[in-house]
Amino acid sequence: MNFNFKKKDYYICPYCFSKHDLDRVGFICENEGEKCENAKIRFIMEFDGGKSKGQMPEFETCDKCGEKTTTKVCPTCNEELPYSIGNYDNLIFSVIGAKEAGKSHYIAVLIDKIMNEIGSSFNCSLQAINDSTINRYRTDFYNPIFRQNEVIRVTRSAKTDASVKQPLIYTLTFKQKSGIGGFFKNNKNKISNVVTIAFFDTAGEDLDSEDTMKAVNRYIYNSSGIIFVLDPLQLEKVRDMLPEEASLPERNTEIEDLLSRTANLIRKANGIKMDKLIDIPVAVAFSKIDAVESLVDSSSSINYESKHISNGYFDLLDFQDVNGTMESLVRSWGGENFANQLSTNFKDYAYFGMTSLGCNPRSNKITKLRPHRVEDPFLWLLYKHKLIKAEKGK
Ligand SMILES: Nc1nc2c(ncn2[C@@H]2O[C@H](COP(=O)(O)OP(=O)(O)OP(=O)(O)O)[C@@H](O)[C@H]2O)c(=O)[nH]1
Ligand SMILES: [Mg+2]
Ligand SMILES: [Zn+2]
Ligand SMILES: [Zn+2]
Incomplete structure (x- = not known):
């Protein structure tokens, strides 16, 4: 490929x-x-x-x-390295977001989505690299949501719980598609690329100040892609617009503070001057979109399934539609400063809207699990790394 x-x-x-x-x-x-x-x-x-x-x-x-x-x-930490290290791409995707933004639930449903749907549609397969990834994904992420229909507990700080520092590591193996006219028929299952993907689930509280961010900083500045999870329920204007009976989470870190701390950290570590843009693609993913359904135009593309998986390529029209809609929503919801900071710090960014659960959990129970558009930010990052092809769909 x-x-x-x-x-x-x-x-x-x-x-x-x-x-x-x-x-x-x-x-x-x-x-x-x-x-x-x-x-x-x-x-x-x-x-x-x-x-x-x-x-x-x-x-x-x-x-x-x-x-x-x-x-x-690894000569530094002595952990066993993936067999593909150094021969293929090695991507670290980090998932950043304030406390209770929805990071852990997002990782839980995203990994399931990649394994069960993205794989067959994009001719790739996701495999855990070792038992510790398999076990940790099962116990901390999969079982609560998919088996017990319960919400995942708050992620503990990396300072108190060492297992938080352990990322979930997978290899994503791409196979060549058979060519037109059967010319490449014999190569049908030939491996064309292997990427190691590490998902790092942070505790929102570790990102509360630049100082505590140091506990997890290396994975942020070494990232090949950042998924910045934002809870729309943290935006002041959204809170005002929602009916009074809506159950709102407590107010957390200002979203633009977290963004500027992240940008500062990357700049410092990689020696990027203020007049240069940071070259790490950032997918800004609005979580819990189910909770703000009443504020989004019902005909908006965000309400429909994304077309990437059914098409088997990254659908640029669908993407641009959602990106544009989400950016203007963010700006109209009082995120003007956030949007400006994003564009003055990062070269490549895009806005997404998704929901991991599709419903508002009641007393920690997930009533009806309906993930929606969780694949979009991840596929965009794969597309940015030239791992999947993109087309202008219809
Ligand atoms: N309505 C709705 N609520 C959600 C959704 N995803 C998460 N939540 C709610 O948000 C809470 C926090 O989600 P988490 O995924 O634990 O958030 P986090 O970003 O991992 O938080 P920390 O671990 O504290 O950093 C959950 O307990 C749910 O109540 C969603 O898709 N829709
Ligand atoms: Mg968490
Ligand atoms: Zn190491
Ligand atoms: Zn020996």
Whole structure:
């Protein structure tokens, strides 16, 4: 598919988000059957460059037992690296948003959506990289919503709960589509690209000040895409317009404060001057759109299913329609300052509207689960990274 973009000469560990040169990688021997001492203690053999200087080595020979090993680990945090590291793209998608913005519920339904619908439509498949991702997704995200019909609990701060620092890591494998006239028939299942995708669910409270943001900062400034989840119920004008009986969440951090802190953090870490725009695509995703249904024109495209999945490509007309509508809604809802800050800091951004639950939960119970347009921001990021094609649909 797309091998024409420049390959990076570094990789970023999806666990600790440290940047390393391609040949700075550790190996561990897995020859446990033979009772190799290195394997037993998981001794980390540091790759010394050698012939593959500047490139990602494929294997290392164990200095104790002489067996070859392909199990790579990060030299900084010692976690096992995905097999595709350094050979394919490595994308970190971070999900940012204030407390109670809807981040955790969004991640929960998005991953399910990718596995069950995006995969077949875009000829790709999402696979968890290890057991800890499988278990964490099941217990913390999937089971509450899909099994128990209950809301997910508040995400605990990364400072008190170390598991928050563990991202959910997946590989998204794209297969070549068979070509017209059957020319590529034999290649039907050939892998054309593999991307490692790490989803990082932050606790909104960790983003409350630039200082606490440091706990999670590395993944933000190393992101290949940001999904900025915004709760429309936090906008003053929306709160005023909704009927009095509407149950409103407590007021949280001002959305533009969080945006400017995020921009400052990225600028500082990557040395980007104020007169330059930040080159990380930002999808501004309005969550809980079900709760503001009465404020959106009923004929608006936001109310309809998006066409990307049914079309099998990123539908630019549908996208532009939603993007334009959402931006003007945001501005008319009192988000003028937010919108201006976004455009003065980021090169590439777009607005989306979605709902993870499709309903307002009552006493922590999800009455009817109906996710809507949750795929749009994610597909836009894939499109921005040239992983899926786009067309102007009808
Ligand atoms: N109406 C409606 N409410 C939602 C939706 N998604 C989440 N909520 C509500 O918003 C609350 C917070 O959602 P979370 O996903 O936990 O928010 P978060 O951003 O992860 O919050 P922190 O973990 O505190 O940072 C939930 O408990 C729900 O009551 C939605 O799609 N529609
Ligand atoms: Mg959360
Ligand atoms: Zn060995
Ligand atoms: Zn690491």
